Amino acid sequence: MKLHSVLRWAVFAVAAFVMNFPILATLVTALKPPGEVTRNPSLWIESPTLENFAIVLTVSDRLNIYAYLFNSLTAALIGAILPILLCFPVAWALARRGTGRAVLFPLVVNLRALPLIIFAIPLYIMYATLGLLDTRVGLGLILAVVNLPLAFLLIVNAIQAIPLELEEAARMDGARLPRILRRVVLPLCRPAFLTTFIFGFITAWNEFLFGLMLTTQKAVPVTVGASFFFATSGGGVQWGVAAAVMIVAALPPLVLGVVMYRRIGGSMLGGAVKG
Amino acid sequence: MGTVELDGVGKSFGEVEVLRDIRLDIAEGEFCVLVGPSGCGKSTLLRLIAGLEEVSAGRIRIAGRDVTALESYDRGLSMVFQSYALYPHMSVRENIAFALETARLPRAEVARKVAEAARMLRLEPLLDRRPSDLSGGQRQRVAIGRSIVREPAAFLFDEPLSNLDASLRAETRIELAALHRKLGTTMIYVTHDQVEAMTLADRIVVLNAGRIEQVGPPADLYERPATEFVATFLGAPSMNLVRGAAAEAEGAETLGIRPEHLRADPSGPWTGTVAHVEYLGVDTIGYVDVGEIGRLALRLPGRAPMVPGETLTLGYDPGTLHRFRAGLRIG
Amino acid sequence: MPRHTRRETAVLAAPLVLFLLAILGFPVILSVVYGLSETTFQTLRSPSFTGLDNFSRVIADDRFWQAAWFSLRFGVITAVLQCALGLFLAVYLAPLIARHGWTVAVLIMPMVVAPAMMGLMYRLSLHEFAGPIPHYMWQWFGWSPAFLNARNVFATVVVAETLQWTPFAFLLLLAAYQTLPRDVAEAARVDGTRPWRLFWKIELPLLMPTLWIALFIRFIDGFRVFDNIYTLVGSGPGGITTSMSIYIYEAFLRQGDIGRALAAAILLFGAAFTLLSLAQRLGRRRRAA
């Protein structure tokens, strides 16, 4: 019994270390002064410093991290909230009246399985025509498409879990559909909305391909911005600064994920099993 | 104004006909109880009246107005569900006020009515709690409170007491009767429980397999059941049915006799062996195996000296017999 | 359904349906038009119709088939590795997790980091001068492989993808494992079943549905891989890490061959769609059985 417990901790430690190694290595690199990185690539930091973060967080002509972060935030908020707004009414119709069971639901859920690149090119052409290229709204809209499948699934599941009698009671209380939806169904879906939002936000923030293809300057999200940083420095990458950029870029979803990990596990199962 | 008239109402779910040609006039202020075996269509009938299901045939009139095509929110009824269906995200106060706010009553009026209902149902200390923090009996009272504030044309109840324990059920039953006396509003009440049916009802409607078997005041149904089904459905233990020669001798196909009308009588016609005895305090139930006739239940007051294995001869007063032919009462 | 109910339903469905029509319906039409035309970025608004020419060019392109083969292999191998590792971690660590829930948060960190960032982080970790991994290899073994050369790069991207997404399989299987009916395991244990046998004979069969789902999702995501490979090695030395997504991306943005890129995308869509229908039919049969 005791031995097993020790072994389990050991397995956990190894798994956590190996899987998180790149994050750890990046964090360590970000905390090293510029000279130290290539001289001492080990995980031991000789003279820890926040210098790299100071450089990253200062606006310069090479790098304005705030612009990237703002682009990511705006696009991710659109990409996380819009699916909830779009899916809620139709999810109710699906759960209670079977609307869209044959076509709409499978169609949306299957979007999850399609390679995103398929949408990227026609969208590029469409955005070019509509003037949505390199805009935060344009990026947010397509991120909303990416998040639709899971949002639809989670919200349908949540509505199905509400006892039908509650809605019937509201009807007996004289409420028509809009009021039932607003006062009874919507408040009871709040936990599902929160989960959907968290998933959606993380996914949207982390999205790269659309950012790469549909933005060039004004609306570049931080995932793409960080990769620019690697490429543009050519031979002499400033490893410490690059690492600090990545840490900053990875931090919001990381924090959200770590704080909300309980929510993520359970609903992933719900989302996957029905889909 | 609170009359409910059902005129040839029928309901089918797909191929399955659940209710057929239900005709029933419920008077203003009447307490009408629907009883019947599980699956006979009681809840369905109530939901048709409520407008939660659409009728497949017939018309429904409430307060003289044809509401067949109206949605439930336009029928002016209120309903207490078996599960209570309280809104879990609202406080007791908000639960009770919901219908009034839906009707856009002025705020002061809402507050006044909620306070009045809370006082009547002793809910005042609970007004700011959530349903999840209430006991079963308290939830039940909130559900009733939520339905009375609307001052509906009629109340609908679907087995409202079935989730309560025995003593609370008895208590709430009495409160319900008092509430009905006070409000004088029409009530339509579905139950499985015979005691509720007998004690609460002005009239009982016995449903069986989607049809009405008999309608009448509790005493009528108990004393003069129109069919064998009603005869055996009401009363516990249920009425003894005797067929064959013994029944023919009394001029019936089936003879019915209630357990309390049998007595130990050495000169009686039926002799058998006591198979089982149940002492219930107020009375004693004996089960006696009588040869051809089968097993008869008899009820004797107090603690009757009966023991399993004993031989017993049973007699009755001919005036207490019920006679049936082809399932229907004769005479 | 009465008329007003139908109208209500239409209003409820309208936002999503209109959104989908606008943002996907229109592009579908565009895809077909441009897929059948010759277009460059200069002639974006005046495509010239060339029939199935783009498709025959794609089908004749060896690199397209190499990319397809890469994606398929990559998807299958990473999915199997992730699910095996994830299953092991979920089942073996479950008792630990039951008492120390926070351990889950540590294990799922990789999957909430953007794959593109993760690619860059591996690039840093594996860098021959700045990376800790080669550093320790040299220090301990006096030797370090060139992780990103033609021989090793496939293994490297497979490992990187696996380590990032094993948490996904782990989390899914853990959730399923935690909801397994306890009484079954308890009954078996009372009957004298050893843990190993309990796992093979009782728990694994009960986990099978979730395991299939995890395999399927991981395969899909591996098959359509782009971000982490692109930021780690691009299309790799000699283009050997060109996945389907990278192939299409390069045809489009690097080579400006819009027609060919779209034709490849349409073919990919067809393949994905076929696969999906197949998987769903299989899933339905399994559930029915």
Ligand SMILES: Nc1ncnc2c1ncn2[C@@H]1O[C@H](COP(=O)(O)OP(=O)(O)OP(=O)(O)O)[C@@H](O)[C@H]1O
């Ligand atoms: N929505 C429905 N679809 C199909 N059949 C239904 C539906 N609702 C009820 N039924 C069927 O109609 C019959 C009557 O059901 P109902 O709920 O009215 O019975 P009940 O008398 O209330 O029974 P109980 O005493 O068990 O509550 C049952 O056979 C039931 O299976």
Ligand SMILES: [Mg+2]
């Ligand atoms: Mg019922």
